[in-house]
Amino acid sequence: MPDLEIDRVSKRYGDVVALDSVSFTVRSGELFGFVGSNGAGKTTAMRIALGVLAADSGQVRFGGEPVTHETRTRFGYMPEERGLYPKMKVLPQLVYLAELHGLSTNEAHRSAENWIARLGLAERRLDEVQKLSLGNQQRVQLAAALVHDPSVLVLDEPFSGLDPIAVDVMSDVLREKAARGVPVVFSSHQLDLVERLCDRIGIIRSGRLVACGSVAELTGGAGxxxxxxxxxxxxxxxxxxxxxxxxxxxxxxxxxxxxxxxxxxxxxxxxxxxxxxxxxxxxxxxxxxxxxxxxxxxxx
Structure with a gap:
């Protein structure tokens, strides 16, 4: 899989600088942790990578080429806030989302059933999303990001609200995707988890990337x-x-x-x-x- 590059991306909201020339690369097969305080700019950077927001300057590239609408159909995105239809049942919703990304109906059903089983949702497959616990809604949200077999994964606080067993399941899924060459970037406030999972980490403060490297590089530099x-x-x-x-x-x-x-x-x-x-x-x-x-x- 190609690399995902964020190159000197900036974004302002009036007088507020949300991102100030942020650059980092998520390499093929890499788990990249994106960490920072609330309001530091993590979600803004992810939304720009997905095309949900437009950057004021800078560029997002995949495989060395600027990201287009067609490229973004190959991305899997998990927003921090719920991005699901609350009154729609789990299975039909995942099938619908897979079809939106170009899978045939049969392919969409196979993939949806696979991720439902993998993420422990088999008994909830025909429940409305709004009737699920927050942890199970988070699992469905992850399934929605994975159901079309994406070439890139961008996940905003994917571990939020999960119990320890669900955290282990999601960790295994992310490792598996990275092992297949998929660039995976996720934000999290659970720094012990980031330290354990990630190949490299970027720390953002007030819209600026202030540190980037492996855990050993970052902590080694600290003495x-x-x-x-x-x-x-x-x-x-x-x-x-x-x-x-x-x-x-x-x-x-x-x-x-x-x-x-x-x-x-x-x-x-x-x-x-x-x-x-x-x-x-x-x-x-x-x-x-x-x-x-x-x-x-x-x-x-």
Whole structure:
């Protein structure tokens, strides 16, 4: 499958800059996580990729060519808000949507039944969408994005409202699609899930892409952190050490950022002064910690 390219895309709403020259590529067979705070520009970028919105400048390309209406019929899109007909039954609705993308009636039925079974909706196949639980509506929404066997998947908060079993099912589906060469991009606030699933991640803040790369690249660039578990230490014990910033402080351990000139043995000595030390070691920051740091511009 070809790559999906977002090239210097900008969008304004009056005085509000929704996107400011955003560029990233979702490669063939790649799971790309698109993360940012509410209002950062994720949904706007996805809608522009799908042609739901027009960009003020920049271009969306698929396989090196500008995306056209015909190209977009090969895209699978899952909006954050429900995009289904609430009074229409599940099976007829999926068949209808597949036919809109060019499948014959027989092909549409086969594909709809396949995804209904795969996503655990067999007992709800003839229910009206509005009578389903929110989690099952989300499953139908995913089926609607997949039913025409798309060449690209663009999913806005696909894991929202799903129970852990449904999250596993959807994760497997996305991995399967990527394994078949489909570029998959999705947004999510569940950063642990993004960290586990994605090959690369883009972080957007106030309409600008401020970080992009694999988890290892992003967290590696942030440097390592020190984890210290000193059960007898009083809260704030590490704040008195020059050049040390407390990232988090919990009963299971304190996570610290050290300036380059700080000797970690100084920290160990301070911890031992409070009593026994059960854990002392380096680790890379998690994606959630990196995200908090990036979206606040380095300020806590």
């Amino acid at each position: 390592t952190q020190l984890v210290v578990h000193a059960p007898a230490a009083s809260p704030g014990w590490a704040k008195r050490i020059p050049g040390v910033r407390v990232v988090s402080e919990e009963p299971g351990g304190t996570v610290l950022d050290l300036e380059p000139e700080v000797d970690d043995q100084t920290v160990l000595a301070a911890a031992l002064a409070t009593g026994p030390v059960r854990e002392f070691g380096r680790r890379r920051p998690t994606l959630a910690e990196l995200f908090r740091h990036v979206v606040t511009g380095g300020e806590r």
